[in-house]
Amino acid sequence: MAKLLTAIGLMSGTSMDGIDVALLRTDGETIVQRGPSAGYAYDARFRDRLKQGLDDARSIGRREERPGTLSDLERDLTLSHVDAVRDFLRENKILPENVDVIGFHGQTVLHRPDEGLTVQIGDGRLLARETGIDVVHDMRANDMAHGGQGAPLIPAYHAALARGLSGRREIAAPVAFVNIGGISNLTFIGAGDALVAYDSGPGNTLIDQWVEAHAGIPYDQGGMIASEGSVLPELADRYLSHPFFAAEKRRSLDRNDFAPPTGNEASLDDGARTLAYVTAAAIMRSARHLPVAPKTFVICGGGRLNPVIMRDLSTLAEAEGSRVLAAEALGLNGDSMEAEAWAYLAVRSLNGLPLTYPGTTGVSRPVSGGRLAPRPADGLHAHGGSK
Numbered sequence: 001m002a003k004l005l006t007a008i009g010l011m012s013g014t015s016m017d018g019i020d021v022a023l024l025r026t027d028g029e030t031i032v033q034r035g036p037s038a039g040y041a042y043d044a045r046f047r048d049r050l051k052q053g054l055d056d057a058r059s060i061g062r063r064e065e066r067p068g069t070l071s072d073l074e075r076d077l078t079l080s081h082v083d084a085v086r087d088f089l090r091e092n093k094i095l096p097e098n099v100d101v102i103g104f105h106g107q108t109v110l111h112r113p114d115e116g117l118t119v120q121i122g123d124g125r126l127l128a129r130e131t132g133i134d135v136v137h138d139m140r141a142n143d144m145a146h147g148g149q150g151a152p153l154i155p156a157y158h159a160a161l162a163r164g165l166s167g168r169r170e171i172a173a174p175v176a177f178v179n180i181g182g183i184s185n186l187t188f189i190g191a192g193d194a195l196v197a198y199d200s201g202p203g204n205t206l207i208d209q210w211v212e213a214h215a216g217i218p219y220d221q222g223g224m225i226a227s228e229g230s231v232l233p234e235l236a237d238r239y240l241s242h243p244f245f246a247a248e249k250r251r252s253l254d255r256n257d258f259a260p261p262t263g264n265e266a267s268l269d270d271g272a273r274t275l276a277y278v279t280a281a282a283i284m285r286s287a288r289h290l291p292v293a294p295k296t297f298v299i300c301g302g303g304r305l306n307p308v309i310m311r312d313l314s315t316l317a318e319a320e321g322s323r324v325l326a327a328e329a330l331g332l333n334g335d336s337m338e339a340e341a342w343a344y345l346a347v348r349s350l351n352g353l354p355l356t357y358p359g360t361t362g363v364s365r366p367v368s369g370g371r372l373a374p375r376p377a378d379g380l381h382a383h384g385g386s387k
């Protein structure tokens with residue numbers, strides 16, 4: 001049996017709202033003991049820098065390139081992660097020497113699976129040096145090098161959670177986990193733990209972009225704006241008739257694959273309402289490509305906190321005989337699940353276990369991935385003045 005390791009996962013997702021941190025004890029296989037978690041929000045200025053970074057990244061041709069502001073941004077993003085780890089350790093009274101590994105996602109600034117290009121900025125060596133903890137990073141690249149979409153990576157962790165839930169009365173099989181982040185993705189766990197997973201559509205990004213442009217706020221908290229509006233069927237159809245949903249082959253999404261409506265297409269409320277519906281309907285439309293309809297959808301990610309999305313999802317799922325549950329209804333944490341996944345995947349990477357499978361990313365065979373940046377042999381700040 002593989003050894004139990006203590007791992008911290010760090011996720012800065014496509015919503016660019018902040019860094020999620022979670023601690024796990026795991027063997028990278030069946031044993032998952034969830035520990036504390038926390039979120040550290042970016043301020044508005046740093047979010048603007050990240051948005052600029054996405055623009056600068058458009059000209060990247062090779063994944064090592066860092067045009068425009070990207071080098072500075074990569075350093076500062078990494079230093080924000082250093083601060084997040086230090087705060088997290090202090091708040092939870094954990095010593096760095098008691099953590100075996102950090103799984104570091106970094107920030108996706110460009111994702112073009114059709115060109116075999118995915119870029120996550122984040123300096124694993126700097127993080128290892130500043131925290132004194134081994135870091136596994138760049139976990140999407142090897143999947144792409146083997147013909148995969150480079151995303152989603154969370155399905156291996158969803159499968160581990162599902163094993164822990166089997167036999168629970170609330171859950172009728174088959175189960176699909178749905179992560180509603182900036183983009184949404186789903187993981188279907190079939191008979192014998194067979195995994196089918198893919199990105200399912202725009203998640204919160206369109207809603208965030210819409211309310212930011214028209215109300216100057218970063219997101220529609222509690223779906224308050226959407227709940228005042230009505231669904232505009234033509235606008236919704238325009239999104240839902242995107243070739244992404246009907247395509248034979250599932251592909252992973254970049255944040256910019258769907259654009260928000262233009263200003264005069266809807267009032268603030270109707271726009272938010274329509275986009276919330278689109279988020280829910282996109283998930284159900286994508287679920288039609290699964291081998292069989294899930295009986296239970298378990299929802300995680302920030303979108304589960306928008307009751308308008310959740311109501312639409314429940315209505316659409318019930319019409320197909322399925323049930324929708326928020327992760328919390330099963331004792332899971334819908335905010336920290338991605339960070340937990342990065343901790344779990346880091347341990348799998350150390351043990352040479354697959355991170356992705358043909359059924360999850362379209363990779364040619366199950367492959368491991370991630371690069372190890374070891375902590376300095378002589379402890380923290382090995383780059384300091386004594387050398």
Ligand SMILES: Nc1ncnc2c1ncn2[C@@H]1O[C@H](COP(=O)(O)OP(=O)(O)OP(=O)(O)O)[C@@H](O)[C@H]1O
Binds near residue numbers: 219220303305
């Ligand atoms: N209380 C809330 N009410 C409504 N929406 C919320 C609430 N809290 C978070 N959200 C939405 O969830 C988003 C963040 O979700 P999450 O942290 O899961 O995304 P992410 O991890 O950045 O994205 P991805 O999974 O695509 O990488 C916010 O941008 C916002 O749109």
Ligand SMILES: CC(=O)N[C@H]1[C@@H]2OC[C@@H](O2)[C@@H](O)[C@@H]1O[C@H](C)C(=O)O
Binds near residue numbers: 014108154181
């Ligand atoms: C390239 C990239 O960063 N993709 C993210 C994004 O956000 C959600 C969806 O699109 C998913 O495919 C992926 O993140 C999750 C955590 C994953 O890889 O499982």
